[in-house]
Amino acid sequence: MNPLGLFLIVVTALFPAYQLITLPDVTDQVALFSQYLGLAALVLMAWGQILSTRLPGIELVFGGLDRIYVLHKWAGIVAMTAILLHDTIDAEMRGLGRETALNELAETLGEISLYGLLILVVISVATFIPYHLWKWTHKAMGALFIAGTFHFFFIMKPFQMSDPAGLYTSAFCLVGIMAYIWMMLPERMRPSHSYKILNLERTGGALAISLKPDGKGIVPDPGQFGILRFTGSGQSEPHPFSFSKISGDGTLRVTVKALGDFTSNLHNELDVGQEVHVQGPFGRFRLSNRGPEIWIAGGIGITPFLAWCDALDTHSDPVHLIYCVRSPQDAPHLTEVQALADEKPNLTLHVIFSYEGKRLSADLIANMVGTDLSQMKVSFCGPVALRRSLQTGLLRYGVTARRFHFEEFEFRTGVGLRRLALRVLREKQVSLHG
Incomplete structure (x- = not known):
């Protein structure tokens, strides 16, 4: 902040x-x-x-x-x-x-x-x-x-x-x-931009929603997100979604994974031509194009990095994109991100499938990248547990908190009481079996 x-x-x-x-x-x-x-x-x-x-x-x-x-x-x-x-x-x-x-x-x-x-x-x-x-x-x-x-x-x-x-x-x-x-x-009285759903596509267990502006749209930077309200459906509550593609003609795309009550039924509620109101853009998770970088995406966390990959300057410093998913069938936009990596010589893609028994760690990242991590900026979007594990592990390789960039895309958070209770319980068990 x-x-x-x-x-x-x-x-x-x-x-x-x-x-x-x-x-x-x-x-x-x-x-x-x-x-x-x-x-x-x-x-x-x-x-x-x-x-x-x-x-x-x-x-x-x-x-x-x-x-x-x-x-x-x-x-x-x-x-x-x-x-x-x-x-x-x-x-x-x-x-x-x-x-x-x-x-x-x-x-x-x-x-x-x-x-x-x-x-x-x-x-x-x-x-x-x-x-x-x-x-x-x-x-x-x-x-x-x-x-x-x-x-x-x-x-x-x-x-x-x-x-x-x-x-x-x-x-x-x-x-x-x-x-x-x-x-x-009411949401309809707040400033927003009107879009129409241009296309709906299933990809890797997620739903990609392409939006065409109905008049003047927003101009987000790669990595930013909007707050979307789908009208004329049973899913009219506004929710934040990262833009997975930002086209020059004003068309935007968000990619939604079924992770809760709202997103689980979204594919049944939307149709091509349906109106969507977009507020934004919001967020500071932006492409820097300065110095060598590591981008780490966990599952649907690939969405902001897709926009980054598309906007990446081919003459900028090398980037390693690490994409962690359960299997190829569960990887949204896998073909697209592979094509972007083939197109850009400074973008190296590493895909890790957990069904093969692989787990991302700081040691594995060091082996894949093969250079001094302390001089690299790390950007992360994915599960909180994975982020905390990597933050701790990468400290041993000189990646300080200043060099580890992420956004709290889960806005609704507690105060850490559950995590504190689990830690106390673990320490208690260790002392009892000590």
Whole structure:
């Protein structure tokens, strides 16, 4: 992610602390700290709403959309932690006056917002929750954010709404509410480009969907993706897909593998000529054409690399493309990628079939490439488990995190609790059999 974006979020969440410290005649520092936690939580929740808008230019500040979703997730988690501490640490200060009915209503809405957000955040980070319920939690979070904003506006506090602390936090709340309203608009009301399905083709257990623009289309860079909404079908939920081909005439292609409820039935819902709305392009997974590189594709992870191969300059440094699949029958666009490798002298293709008992490892990559890996950039798209294994193994060959490039194409992620639990369990078993 772009450090500038992370720095911006951290600084804006910390700034209310300075505003409160400079308040005159405040002696209860514990309550003041609790007040700050409430303000910081509102700022972070506002950022969560802003980051979810996918507005133009947001990737320039915060990095690729995948990193933005990671920031969105952790902004929510940190905000929830701050709210819990705000509720635990008494924020009430003496001498602020007598409570009115409006103050009491604000207190009640604050409690509702607290417990509602706690439930929704737990549901949101639980990856086993069905997608439609998970998406509903994000919409409900915005409503609870509005309740928290009401709590802030009308609760008794050691400053006036016209003071800098009041104006600053109010501005974030209002922008966050505007972002929430924007995200609640029907998909058809958001900016998108209209396409028609030009062709449908089965390839290696996947579905290749070619799209022709109906008017002015988007112009993605190789490796970018779009968010597609198929109209006139039972699969109208927008979903992100990488472009596996970007033609000069504006035609685009996405290749979809049956990996979930949405994609498993997609081939039964689509027809040639059907309208598709495309938002984007998004993503920072782009071809560099600078220095020797290794591209690693796992299964359907070949899709962005197909666009890379097509755009690869034949005069650039050598590239090794490693394509890992179960069998030739399960390899989307295998013939196409082989033809591209034959066409481009600087592109070497290595296909690894797992049904033959082969497993990709850092040692195997070193043997295949046969050069100093520490001087090469590695780009990866595929299963998370394989990525983590290769990241660890390639470190021994000098491939640092800076040289290992990937995108989190799985936007819906947990917080690592399952992985932590499995690690603790393994260590426990080792100690018992020690």
